[in-house]
Structures are given as structure tokens and as C-alpha cells.
Amino acid sequence: MKSYIDILEPYFKGSETKTGLSVEFMMQLAVTQTLTIIANWMNQPKPENPATFSKxxxxxxxxxxxDLISINPD
Structure with a gap:
């Protein structure tokens, strides 16, 4: 977590006053969200290739x- 947060820190400076959330909280959320998406992708019975999954x-x-819950299946 720490190594990823160090990479993100420059992108989150000054964000705390705009959101009311601490910068630390937002960076941890970004890292865990990213890792969760990747983990779910890799845990599929047959994961898609990276080029396809990137979209x-x-x-x-x-x-x-x-947004995802509100998408209507057509």
C-alpha cells in the first residue's frame, strides 16, 4: 500500500479541501479500488487478455x- 501511495501522492495534493476527505483516505481508496478491480479480473474462471480488459x-x-448500478440492461 505504501509504495502505491507514494506514487499517487503528487496527484492528490490540494484535494482535501475540495472533497472534505483526507488525502490519505482518498489515496488508500484509489489503491484498494484499483487492486480490487485487478483481483476480480484475475479471479475469473478465464480472465480476458490485458488488451481486451484494459477498456x-x-x-x-x-x-x-x-453509475454501475444505474446502468439499464438493453
Missing amino acids: KFIFLMTHSIN
Whole structure:
């Protein structure tokens, strides 16, 4: 966790005043969300290749859980 947070820290400076959340909390959330998506991908019975999954990864990282729940299956 620490090594990933060190990488993210420059991107989160000044964010605390805009969100009301601590910078530490937001960095931990970003790391755990990223690792959770990767873990779920890798734990599939037959994980997609990285080139294919990368589009889904970007989609998941740019949408909230609320967005994902609200998507209508068409």
C-alpha cells in the first residue's frame, strides 16, 4: 500500500479541501479500488487478455458504483 501511495501522492495534493476527505483516505481508496478491480479480473474462471480488459478497467475506474448500478440492461 505504501509504495502505491507514494506514487499517487503528487496527484492528490490540494484535494482535501475540495472533497472534505483526507488525502490519505482518498489515496488508500484509489489503491484498494484499483487492486480490487485487478483481483476480480484475475479471479475469473478465464480472465480476458490485458488488451481486451484494459477498456473495461478504464470504464470501471471512471464510473462510480452508483453509475454501475444505474446502468439499464438493453
